[in-house]
Amino acid sequence: MAPRNCTRVTGFIFRGITDILKLQNILFVFFFAIYFCMLVGNVWMIVLISVDSQLHSSMFFFLSNLSLLDVVSSSVIAPKVMLSSLVKSKDIYFSGCxxxxxxxxxxxxxxxxxxxxxxxxxxAICNPLLYNVIMSKRVCFQLVAGSYLCACANATVHTSTEFSLSFGHSNVLDHFFCDICPLQEIACSDFCINKRLLVFLFGSLIEVITIVTNLISYILIIVTMLRIRSTKGRRKAFYTCTSHLTAVSMFHGTILFMYLRPSANYSLDTDKMASVFYTMVIPMLNPLIYSLRNKDVKDSLRRAIETKLRAHFSPKGVRIGQPNPSKASLHT
Known part of the structure; x- marks a missing residue:
């Protein structure tokens, strides 16, 4: 890409998903509904896992962190998209971007x-007897901390590389948030081969390692499941994994489609639709996938609802299962 004349850019303007004004209110309602459902579902998961002692296990500890990331990722984008749908101004400061x-x-x-x-x-499935030893609280915290550290390194590399480019010949992003490809489209300095390799290798390394980890884990899980003689035990192991496998397939499938498809097939409209799916729809679906396919979560929700109903309908000052003091005094 040949160098272009650059001036200092103080902000960017989003074109958004569509330029049709009649669709702006519809888009606002659509995104508000998705964001509201996402927020309620994921916050509910976090609170439920925190307050129910029976959900204080490593699996639900990881799920609560996934819910937290879903809330953050959608909250970074959805409010700005909804605001842009209501007002004519679709700009964002450079620092905000x-x-x-x-x-x-x-x-x-x-x-x-x-x-x-x-x-x-x-x-849990292949080494159940050693599960509490291998997945101790310390190990779980270390795994989550390592994941966050890896994410911070990934974000730092991508952000420093992307915004070391010069912008100026245009500040209009043909997208609804600051993403890699739209920013590179308006860059007026060359995105040199070294930077391309750095971004590609670093991003691909994380993608490949996580995909391989998932594949190896589930291949070994399937092998173990086939050795289980009990149909009930095999079904229980299957239901334990299907929710997670569904989430993995959706997330990785969308990421691979977004960033590893041939440049000849690249389309901004397709890119926007795919971005809506993995930035808003998937975070909304995750709590539903994990709750509807998990017996422990459904039981915890049932207990919470029953406790609330009992507290609401029982007389004030009287505990459930305890005799009413006024009635007791009549019998004495």
Whole structure:
């Protein structure tokens, strides 16, 4: 790419998903519904896992961190998209774009956490007797901390490389948030081969390692499941893994489609639709996938609802299962 004349850019303007004004209100309602469902579902998962002692296990510890990342990744993008749908101004400050890009890149940590969760499932099914020893609290914290550290390194590399480019011949991003490809499209300095290799190798390394970890874990899990003679035990192991495998397939499939498809097939409209799916729809679906396919989560929700109903309908000052003091005094 030949160098272009550059002037200092103080901000960017999003074109958004569509230029049709009649669709702006519809888009606002659509994104608000998705964001609201995502926020309620993931916050509910975090709170439920925190307050229910029966969910204080390594698996649900990882799930609560996944829910936290879903909340952050959607909150970085969705409010700005909804605001842009209501008002004519679709601009963002340069510093705001940097922060949005960094936080969104940081949430690629979900790849690492999905791989860690797959390893956790492998240990639980293939080495159940040693599960509490291998997946101790210390190990779980170390795995999550390592995932966050990896995500921070990934976000730092991508952000520093992307914003070392010069912008100026245009500040209009044909997208609805600050992403890699739209920023490179308006760069007026050459995105040199060294930077391309750095971004590609670093991003691909994380993707390959996490995919391989998931594949190996589930291959070993399937082998172990086939050795289980009990149909009930095999079914239980199957239901334990299907929710996680569904989330892994959706997330990795969308990422691979977005960033590893041939440049000849690249389309901004397709890119926008895929971005909506993995930035908003997948975070909304994750709590549903994990809760509807997990008996422990459904039981915990049932207990919480029953406790609330009992507290609401029982007389004030009277505990459930205890005699009413006023009635007791009549019998004495």
């Amino acid at each position: 940097v922060v949005q890009f960094f936080l969104f890149s940081f949430c690629a940590d979900e790849l690492c956490l999905l791989a860690v969760t797959a390893y956790n499932r492998f240990v």
